Structures are given as structure tokens and as C-alpha cells.
Amino acid sequence: MKRVLYISLVDWFWIKQRPQQLCEQLSDLNYYVDYFCIRAWKNKNKVQKHSEGDDIGLNNIEITDKLRIFRNHVIPKGKYTLINNINGLYLRTKIDKLFSDNNYDFIVVTHPSQLLYLSKHIRQKAKIIYDCMDSYKDFPMNKYSKNRVIKLEKKIINIASNIIVSSTQIKNNLISTYKISSQSIKTINNGVDINNFNINKLSQVTSNELLKKKNNISRKITYIGTISNWVDLKLVIDTADFFKKDTFYLIGPIDIDVPKQLPDNIIFTGPKRYELIPLYIGESDILLMPFKLNDVVKSVNPVKLYEYLAMGKDIIATKYSETLRFSSLVYLYSSKKEFFHYISILGKEKNEETIEKRILFAKKNSWQSRASALTEILR
Incomplete structure (x- = not known):
């Protein structure tokens, strides 16, 4: 049975969207899925229960025997280079340990900065999937940060075995920016949980x-x-x-x-x-x-x-x-x-x-x- 590590920008206990939904559904399809994310230090306006019985205070949660959640605190003010590097090193250590214990077949990254969490050993052993759900280079940021995002995204595209996008427009943006073939990108749109939205x-x-x-x-x-x-x-x-x-x-x-x-x-x-x-x-x-x-x-x-x-x-x-x-x-x-x-x-x-x-x-x-x-x- 295949094992997947999904590295998400979104805390598991936040507005339920693409990352949580895909991981839940993959586990239902008999994949072992570990959901790895950063959690806020303060819960106010940053954490949201999905159902009444959720315990938002937990860092490690076993949802089912095929779906586990790993939530991680990092140092705030990650926009500063030194703090960002320290956080990256800490998260890389956590992922190295998870990989050593679970030997994942696939690692899904959802943002260019997450490339920094993956050691050379992991990049060589697991297949890297890039699930791109936003046009990250277009978010408000200074010139240095934008160039950094573009540089990291280009590296991810070069090492990824597969690239997934949530919209046709993102696909067109990646093709235009990085001069890659449309055949190398698969569009998987967002969707709806028809069991809940019934x-x-x-x-x-x-x-x-x-x-x-x-x-x-x-x-x-x-x-x-x-x-x-x-x-x-x-x-x-x-x-x-x-x-x-x-x-x-x-x-x-x-x-x-x-x-x-x-x-x-x-x-x-x-x-x-x-x-x-x-x-x-x-x-x-x-x-x-x-x-x-x-x-x-x-x-x-x-x-x-x-x-x-x-x-x-x-x-x-x-x-x-x-x-x-x-x-x-x-x-x-x-x-x-x-x-x-x-x-x-x-x-x-x-x-x-x-x-x-x-x-x-x-x-x-x-x-x-x-x-x-x-x-x-x-x-």
C-alpha cells in the first residue's frame, strides 16, 4: 500500500479546503496519508474546528488507521531570513524523522518554500509531487521575496515527478513563467464534499x-x-x-x-x-x-x-x-x-x-x- 506525506500550508484545523479534502479522500482509497502542517501559536482567528468533538489542542492526531495529522509550531516572524532558515531547518529535521520511520513513496509539496524542508536524501528516494493551488508569485511581496519564490518554484518544477494545478489559469501561468510543456502539468480542479454539502x-x-x-x-x-x-x-x-x-x-x-x-x-x-x-x-x-x-x-x-x-x-x-x-x-x-x-x-x-x-x-x-x-x- 502506497504511503503519502502531504505538506500543507493550511493547518488541519482551519477552513476545510483542498489539502484536507484530498488527504481524507486518498485515505479512503487505501493510501496511507500523513498530513504535515504548521500551526499558529495562538488559536484566535487561526484555528477552526471542523466538528464539535475536535480537539484543536493536539499536535499529533490519528484520524483513522490510514490518516494521521502532524501539526508543528515554528518561530513567528518567518518573513525574516534568519528566522525562516531556522524554521526550515527544524521542519526538515521533523520530516527526515517521519521519512525514516515511514519510507514514503510520494511527498506532496504545496508551496515553493517547502522545498527547503526536504533533504537531498529524501528528494532522491521519494517521488516529489507539486500540488500548486495558487499563483504564488502574484501575492503581495517585495522584489526579493518574489524572486525567491520564483527561484524555488523553478527548482520544484525541475525535480517534481508530477505537477498538479487547481486551475487552468495556474497551468498557463506556470507554462508562461517557466517555459515548460503543457503535457507535464495535470489540472485537478477543486471540488465539493457531497457528503457534507447535502x-x-x-x-x-x-x-x-x-x-x-x-x-x-x-x-x-x-x-x-x-x-x-x-x-x-x-x-x-x-x-x-x-x-x-x-x-x-x-x-x-x-x-x-x-x-x-x-x-x-x-x-x-x-x-x-x-x-x-x-x-x-x-x-x-x-x-x-x-x-x-x-x-x-x-x-x-x-x-x-x-x-x-x-x-x-x-x-x-x-x-x-x-x-x-x-x-x-x-x-x-x-x-x-x-x-x-x-x-x-x-x-x-x-x-x-x-x-x-x-x-x-x-x-x-x-x-x-x-x-x-x-x-x-x-x-
Whole structure:
């Protein structure tokens, strides 16, 4: 049975996304998977339970006999070269020990900096897979840091036995930047956990609603995800100010400064457990993905659209190449005028045929199917 070490940028106990999902599904497909990640020193706004029984204080966790989690503290302020080097040496020592104990067949890296965690011995013994889920060189950083990311990414591409990307745009970026063949890159899009995002879960909702309406005619209009600089908060505020009868919910951790003066029909709920997210979606009339377009966002194959669609809801999302594939099921906007128009007409009536089409699309794009595609490489 094959053994996989998956090195993730994302703490296991954070918003559940591609790394956690792929590892869970691979373990269900009879791979031994170890999930290796960095955890924050402070839990506030950096750690999120997936279910009620999770113990977020543990560093080493055995989820099943085929899936283990290894969470590691490192020295903060890793942006400084000396600290970054110390952290890299520490994590390399940890991975050397894991490799010695488990003799992994595959090591999956998810960021260029993780190359520094792998000794020469490991690079020679295991097959290195690069699972690239963002356009890292386009993140805000100084010139030195950008050049460093590009240099490390080029090295990973040169030594990787396989390169996986989450979007077509990332694939095009890698081809353009590093002059590599398109045949050397496999696109495995993001997906949805159809067991969790299941419309039948709505029957579990009690008479106590999770999202309170402002009034009887108010629609619940919801964004779910990290509230960061890629979210067009001004557009949401302007919309709430115009559609005063509706209630706007922003559900998720906040890592930007939020204006102190907000319309009283905007509610920030903070993050919610993964197992409860379908219930919040189910109570909403309209779901939003109001992203600002930049080079990072243009490379995102959005997990939230798959999850919204699995619940059959009306969705309004920013239009760009990666969302165009959803265009028959999602309302895409390029301007404030279009956004307002869709807000004005949606969430009032249900079309059962459209709901079924959305759910069927989600089922065809499950994390189970993504993991199966990955196993074609992990042989």
C-alpha cells in the first residue's frame, strides 16, 4: 500500500479546503496519508474546528488507521531570513524523522518554500509531487521575496515527478513563467464534499434559525469564507445600504480592518464549524462570491461555488475565466450595476429544475472524483 506525506500550508484545523479534502479522500482509497502542517501559536482567528468533538489542542492526531495529522509550531516572524532558515531547518529535521520511520513513496509539496524542508536524501528516494493551488508569485511581496519564490518554484518544477494545478489559469501561468510543456502539468480542479454539502442536511435544522431575518420580507444574502483583502467589502456595504430591507451575512474569519460605520443590515458572524456550513447556506436566499479581480484571484478555482451549488442556491459571483465554467448555473457580474441587478431579481422564487441541475453539477465535481484523478499519478 502506497504511503503519502502531504505538506500543507493550511493547518488541519482551519477552513476545510483542498489539502484536507484530498488527504481524507486518498485515505479512503487505501493510501496511507500523513498530513504535515504548521500551526499558529495562538488559536484566535487561526484555528477552526471542523466538528464539535475536535480537539484543536493536539499536535499529533490519528484520524483513522490510514490518516494521521502532524501539526508543528515554528518561530513567528518567518518573513525574516534568519528566522525562516531556522524554521526550515527544524521542519526538515521533523520530516527526515517521519521519512525514516515511514519510507514514503510520494511527498506532496504545496508551496515553493517547502522545498527547503526536504533533504537531498529524501528528494532522491521519494517521488516529489507539486500540488500548486495558487499563483504564488502574484501575492503581495517585495522584489526579493518574489524572486525567491520564483527561484524555488523553478527548482520544484525541475525535480517534481508530477505537477498538479487547481486551475487552468495556474497551468498557463506556470507554462508562461517557466517555459515548460503543457503535457507535464495535470489540472485537478477543486471540488465539493457531497457528503457534507447535502441538501438533505437541511432537515436537521431546528425551529431556531441560525440566521435571523431583519423582518418578514427580508432576504438572507450571504458570503461564506475568509473576509480578506480580496473580498469587495465596499460593494457589499453599498449593496446593503441600497437594499435596506434585506439582511447581509458575512460568515468567516476576518483578517482586514472592517469599517466602524456599517449599515445595520450587515452582520459579521465570525467563523462557523465546517459541519454547520451547509445549514447556513440552506437558510440563505442568495449566496455571494464578491471578489476583487487581481492576478491571484484570476487563478482561483473557487471551492465555495461548488459548495454553494451542491445546496442548489442562487449565486452571484465575480466573472473571470475560472468562473465562466459555472456560467449556466451561476449569475456572473462584471460591474456594480450588474451586481445590483442580480440582487434585485434573485432569491424570491425557487426553480426546482435549476436546483437539480446545480446539485447534479456538484455531484460530478466531488472531492472523491478529484482524489480518484490524483491516484492516476500516485502509482
